[in-house]
Amino acid sequence: MCKLADALAYAAKGYFIVPFSPPPNETWLVPLSEATRDPGQIRAWWQRWPNANVGVPHDKNNLVMVEVRGNERMQRLATAFLPATRAIAKAGDMTRYYFRADHKAKSETFKVGDSTLTMYGSDAAHALPPFNDLKPLEK
Numbered sequence: 441m442c443k444l445a446d447a448l449a450y451a452a453k454g455y456f457i458v459p460f461s462p463p464p465n466e467t468w469l470v471p472l473s474e475a476t477r478d479p480g481q482i483r484a485w486w487q488r489w490p491n492a493n494v495g496v497p498h499d500k501n502n503l504v505m506v507e508v509r510g511n512e513r514m515q516r517l518a519t520a521f522l523p524a525t526r527a528i529a530k531a532g533d534m535t536r537y538y539f540r541a542d543h544k545a546k547s548e549t550f551k552v553g554d555s556t557l558t559m560y561g562s563d564a565a566h567a568l569p570p571f572n573d574l575k576p577l578e579k
Contacts, residue, residue: 444486447494449571451477455503459485460495460567472497472565493567498560504545505566506537510555518557528574538574 450457456475461467469489475497476482486492496503508518515535528537545561560566 443490443492443494443570444483446568446571447482447486448479450494450496450568451479451482455496455568456500457482457568458495458497459489459492461489462491462493466567468495468565472500475500494571495565495567497565499544499562502540502542502562504539504541504562505560505564506539507534507558507560508537508555509534510552510557514552514555514557536569538568 447457447459454477456477458472458475459469461469469492470485472495475495498504506518506522508515510533518535519537522537523539528535530536541562545559547559547561547564549556549558
């Protein structure tokens with residue numbers, strides 16, 4: 441799936457998105473306050489920046505992301521306490537859990553031994569993985 445298709449898929453699911461430049465720059469290409477679900481605006485952005493990643497401001501989307509880095513035991517512990525989520529993305533020993541929250545949450549990091557759990561709250565923004573890479577959380 442191309443990045444424009446990912447952007448349109450996220451917008452169709454109700455996410456307000458913005459273009460985010462790919463590595464090594466990794467900067468927001470428009471102000472986060474301009475995040476939109478409008479397909480016309482999204483097409484215009486991706487025509488201008490066809491290699492842009494899909495960015496999402498957490499506050500405008502009521503989104504929380506929990507990132508767990510560490511061993512399998514820490515992964516199981518983290519998922520036992522997370523609310524139901526429709527989306528996870530994995531890379532090595534890191535798993536990201538995305539879910540909607542009905543309240544504002546601040547970002548915090550917790551360390552346990554060699555493992556880290558970071559919650560990115562309404563004060564954060566992230567580039568999202570390709571739409572089809574998100575999988576349901578199985579408990």
